[in-house]
Amino acid sequence: MASKIKYYGLATPNGQKVSVALEEMDLEYEPHIINIMKNEQFTPEFIAINPNSKIPAIVDPNGPDGKEFNCMESGAILLYLADKTGKFLSHDPRLKWETIQWVMFQMGGIGPMFGQFGHFFKYAKDKCQDPYPVERYTTEVKRLLGVLEKRLEGRDFIIDDGYSIADMAIFPWVGCVETGYQGGEKLGLKNFPKVMAWKNRCLERPKTAKAMTVCSLH
Incomplete structure (x- = not known):
């Protein structure tokens, strides 16, 4: 009987959440790249796993009732x-x-x-000359970073009893706006020192660091 979880994704923030969980939870899994730049998420084979055609998704051969179980949506x-x-x-x-x-x-x-910020700030520069979208999402990303900054006062991780799926869900997006979208200066990330220290603290975990490149195209 198959025992490994099949993980379908890409090394994006939403994909990294799941690869981090799989590594940190010591689960055996098979990674399968779904290249969204080639629209592989729209193939009949993947739609059978996730009808919403979004990464990530998993197939657990040993689901809650002992039968195969498909799970979509990273959260x-x-x-x-x-x-x-x-x-x-x-x-x-x-x-x-x-x-x-x-x-x-x-x-x-x-x-x-964060995703909308990245789209308009990095990927749609030549398609949208109106400054409104970038400014709107810059303002909202800064607000959300402020919420995180306050939450992390006196804490090493989001929850008091240590590293959790809350950290796994959030920190890849902070890394993405910094390096993937190259938005550090625009967002003033240096003004959120607790957030940046926490992000680095997450990445100091060996299993978490390893997971960040699972299903990478590079």
Whole structure:
């Protein structure tokens, strides 16, 4: 019987969340690159796994009922893997729900807003001359970074009992706006020292660092 989880993704922030979880939770998995630049997410084979045609996705041959289980949406995958392994999601009810709140904060705020910033700041420069989109998303990204900066006062990680799926969900996006989108100066990342120190702290974990290049095209 197959035992390895099949992971379909790319080394983007949403993909890195899942590869980090798989590595940190010591799960056996097979990485499969889905090259979104070649529209591989729209193939019938991938749509059968994720009908929304988005990365990442996993196929667990040993799902909750012992049968194969497909899971889409990066936040849902983090919660699924944490539940499956009992790792990186506190068993204390208060801390558990704090963690889930911060995962949702990433899903509803950090991901969409950081992604739109990157699109207009880096990729749509020649397509949109109107400064409004860049300024709008710059303002919102700074606001969200401010929320993180305040949360990290007196904390090494997002949740008080240590590294969790909340950190895994959020820190890849901070790294992306800094290096992927090259938005450090525009966003004034130096004005968020706690956030940047926390991001580096996450990357100091060997398994997390290893996971960042899983399914990389380079």
